[in-house]
Amino acid sequence: MKFPYKYTVLPMLLSASVVWGIEEAPVKDNSNTEYQEISEPQFVPNQIIVKFKTDAVDSESIDSLQAEFGVSNVMPFSGIGAQLWEITSDTQTVIEQLKADPRVEYAEPNYVIKLNQTAPNDPNFSSLWGLNNTGQTGGTTDADIDAIEAWGNIKTANDMIIAVIDTGVDYNHPDLIENMWKNQDEIADNGIDDDGNGYVDDVYGYDFANNDSDPFDDHYHGTHVAGTIAAAGNNSEGIVGVSWKTKTKIMAVKFLGTNGGTIAGAINAIQYAVKMGAKISNNSWGCHGCNSQALKNAIKATQSKGHLFIAAAGNSSHDNEQEPANYPSSYDLDNIIAVAATNHNDGLAWFSNYGVTSVDLGAPGVNIYSTSPNDSYRNLSGTSMAAPHVAGVVSSLWSQCSKLDRKKLKKIIFDSVDEVSALSGKTVTGGRLNMDKAQQAMLKQSVCGASKAKPNPNECVVAVYQSNSDKNYKRGTVDVPYLALPAIDPITERYTDIDILKAELTVELNEGTEDFEIKLEEDNLEYVKSVYKKDFFDKPEYYNCYAFYTYEDETIHLPKVGLGRVYKLPSGKLKLNKRMQLFDMTLYKLPLTNDYYDPEKTDVFHLSPSSELICGNYDNDAGCCKDELPQSDKVNFCK
Numbered sequence: 001m002k003f004p005y006k007y008t009v010l011p012m013l014l015s016a017s018v019v020w021g022i023e024e025a026p027v028k029d030n031s032n033t034e035y036q037e038i039s040e041p042q043f044v045p046n047q048i049i050v051k052f053k054t055d056a057v058d059s060e061s062i063d064s065l066q067a068e069f070g071v072s073n074v075m076p077f078s079g080i081g082a083q084l085w086e087i088t089s090d091t092q093t094v095i096e097q098l099k100a101d102p103r104v105e106y107a108e109p110n111y112v113i114k115l116n117q118t119a120p121n122d123p124n125f126s127s128l129w130g131l132n133n134t135g136q137t138g139g140t141t142d143a144d145i146d147a148i149e150a151w152g153n154i155k156t157a158n159d160m161i162i163a164v165i166d167t168g169v170d171y172n173h174p175d176l177i178e179n180m181w182k183n184q185d186e187i188a189d190n191g192i193d194d195d196g197n198g199y200v201d202d203v204y205g206y207d208f209a210n211n212d213s214d215p216f217d218d219h220y221h222g223t224h225v226a227g228t229i230a231a232a233g234n235n236s237e238g239i240v241g242v243s244w245k246t247k248t249k250i251m252a253v254k255f256l257g258t259n260g261g262t263i264a265g266a267i268n269a270i271q272y273a274v275k276m277g278a279k280i281s282n283n284s285w286g287c288h289g290c291n292s293q294a295l296k297n298a299i300k301a302t303q304s305k306g307h308l309f310i311a312a313a314g315n316s317s318h319d320n321e322q323e324p325a326n327y328p329s330s331y332d333l334d335n336i337i338a339v340a341a342t343n344h345n346d347g348l349a350w351f352s353n354y355g356v357t358s359v360d361l362g363a364p365g366v367n368i369y370s371t372s373p374n375d376s377y378r379n380l381s382g383t384s385m386a387a388p389h390v391a392g393v394v395s396s397l398w399s400q401c402s403k404l405d406r407k408k409l410k411k412i413i414f415d416s417v418d419e420v421s422a423l424s425g426k427t428v429t430g431g432r433l434n435m436d437k438a439q440q441a442m443l444k445q446s447v448c449g450a451s452k453a454k455p456n457p458n459e460c461v462v463a464v465y466q467s468n469s470d471k472n473y474k475r476g477t478v479d480v481p482y483l484a485l486p487a488i489d490p491i492t493e494r495y496t497d498i499d500i501l502k503a504e505l506t507v508e509l510n511e512g513t514e515d516f517e518i519k520l521e522e523d524n525l526e527y528v529k530s531v532y533k534k535d536f537f538d539k540p541e542y543y544n545c546y547a548f549y550t551y552e553d554e555t556i557h558l559p560k561v562g563l564g565r566v567y568k569l570p571s572g573k574l575k576l577n578k579r580m581q582l583f584d585m586t587l588y589k590l591p592l593t594n595d596y597y598d599p600e601k602t603d604v605f606h607l608s609p610s611s612e613l614i615c616g617n618y619d620n621d622a623g624c625c626k627d628e629l630p631q632s633d634k635v636n637f638c639k
Helices: 058-070 091-099 145-151 221-230 263-275 293-305 385-398 406-415 435-443
Strands: 042-052 073-077 082-086 103-112 162-167 205-207 248-256 280-283 308-312 336-342 362-364 370-374 376-378 463-469 476-487 497-509 515-520 526-532 545-549 553-569 574-589 603-607 612-619
Touching: 042 263, 042 293, 073 263, 091 103, 103 263, 103 293, 145 435, 162 221, 162 263, 162 370, 162 385, 162 497, 205 263, 221 248, 221 370, 221 385, 248 263, 248 385, 263 293, 280 385, 293 526, 308 385, 308 406, 336 385, 362 385, 370 612, 385 406, 385 435, 476 526, 476 553, 497 545
Parallel strands: 162 248, 162 280, 205 248, 280 308, 308 336, 336 362, 463 553, 476 545
Antiparallel strands: 042 082, 042 103, 073 082, 370 376, 463 476, 476 497, 497 515, 497 526, 515 603, 545 553, 553 574, 574 603, 574 612
């Protein structure tokens, strides 16, 4: 059901100077700055976001409550299990009544997020001092992120998608067009949802402000942010973005317009970005006092996808340790990086928010020159301009080493800042972003070796059985390196996607070779990608490589399980031969007691009669089957 309202959230354009006290307020040049006075948060009348406690209410009770409050429209947020209601009753009254209901987890307004606008910036200022500061703007030499130094050490890079969740992007801008993300599974302007993701003609992204498929920037903010991240280099056009040397693609996800936007729009934008493969999002927007549980849950839900959420700290010269804090940057979530703005002297921008535990680091955010709609450029100031410097560095590093998990990458960036006195006691790190130091630290990580070619589908990593006992070789574990889990929509209880995870999942034999226990280390899951359900079973590189759990009949399919051959030495000690028998196994659960997979429970599986021996002489070291006569097209045979 399409929701009728069209609201937008405007980003935060901030600038930089230093203000520590109120007794000596510095002269403030507001010509290039979008400064935000703190005021009571606004919300959309007659709209609320509500979530019920799990198993605390049935559909009949929900229908009754909706009838009681005159609910005329419902928009589900499937990723967090909440709903947006349009009501006829007084908003605050209904919220208070729902909060008092023991079945309700939370009820809150649909806050409006706004961006204060000022006059356009001076278009003649073209020096990117934040990337390479030589004092050209009267600032301090090297008060920058050392981008030039970092670019010189970039060797290889993989594709990286970063969602600019903002006012949209001018995807035809000559400095952006070659670095725009395009949905390859969608045919433009045919009025059909070709990829089955629920959005028609979403080629460059989606517009949740106007509920259509054209995320073109009708403001200027999102285009400016996009240019700082990934404007093209060496193209004789305008500027370069932080990540121009790597393969960063900008996904345009619009939920802000010239009049602002809503929490509901933000949630939809975040869920779309992650669903479509963005591992990073830049969020140069916010609202003081808009402490939305629904928005927090939506960001938290992206953690399981390995997503990093870069957020502007706010433009009100405010300590975010104190309420009203700026959100979403102040949520206590470990996949958020909150960014303050610094000026060309490494001072904290006069407008920038700060917080010793709530704001992570600083980045250039004053008089930042970047792209603007209709083939133009302009200067802007704000934490909105600081955040994309961080987002660009995150994208550049991650594209060079995709094996890094988000926590390690975040730590590398924090540990590599240039410490500056203006940020000491004002941010978590006490420092300003340094791209070169972060890149050097990243290259030292053991997992960040030279990139390798994509593996042949027939050379997938095999799940290997290991005996854990010298006395009983029938007892051991099968280590599963990749696990594919259907992603369930909590509202419809259906799934269209399958999430592929790097998993520490073991299948442990209990007695003989028939009974198995499935154990999953939930805290060590690492999101790899999402695959459409119909594609998963059609592509051998998925179905023949990854262990797959099926909810409906509670089976787990292991396409390649290597069972080692064991022999006894004269001493009686058991030794494992390097060669293995390779099985295609299907394990099914007994008894079938629970509806969905519960990683906290121990599930017993049995080997299905349909399991087949697909290679009786598999050389584990060589990674190929030495059988003289090929028996299966599921393995790679040695030549």
